[in-house]
Amino acid sequence: MLTDMTHAQAAALWSGLMILLLVVLGARVAMARRGNRVVLGDGGNAQVLLASRVFGNAAEYIPAGIGALAVLAMLGMPAYVLHILGAALFFGRLIHAVTLSDTRPTVGRVIGMSLTWLSLLLAGLMLIVHAFVGSAHG
Template sequence: MLRRTRPGHGGGRIELSREDSMFYSASLPILGVYAGLNILINLFLAYRVSANRVRSKVTTGTGSDDALYNASRAHIVNAEYTPIALIGLVVLNVLGASIYVMHVVGLALTVGRVLHAIGVSRTGESTPPRLVGTLLTWIALLVAGIGCLWYALV
């Protein structure tokens, strides 16, 4: 819905409702949920690295502290994969992807990142949560990549 504001209240601009914006789609709130969750996951993982640095008094690198090393690896790997997947979600949204595709990518990414962080935090060795988390993340990236190509070309 177009609405003109009164002079003195927004300078007489024409405002668009959210639904009339050319960038709004029904899947935009879905994108917001998964982006928000993954931003918070990344912030939590960054906090864990900082807390371990304070505890171990290591300001750079990881020293010989296994807990700091594992927390750092969980954060680094999350920071490598999450932005690419979220870019994929944004492109899927812009291309008008099905909400089901958006949920598959978003849910696989989010659950995958949490499981991977749990698995890496427990030990430096490969664990079932780490393996499943990695596979879910790769599935999210695969579906996002194929989905972007599909919606762009078909």
């Protein structure tokens, strides 16, 4: 199924999954605020602060990844490349979000950030190379 996707479909899949992740993380902030009767900000509540940072951290990286996937798809980057980049970013953000809930340093946070940075670094380099070289697949 994934192997039959066009480059645009691959970018759409991973972008959609990352948007859904943002919605889930945003809902967790809303539930934490409601449960702790916090109207604005974190109200000095550790649970609300943590939920807000988990969401905020994802929101800091996901838009750049979605933008990179979209431009790479428009440039005709092969679907398998978009799947690799999209999966690395999505799972990096997911792993980081899950493990950030533990306030101690964890290997999951390192893995999550490493996947995130690696996917964004590769996407950025591919975009720059394409700007100077031309065709992404030929």
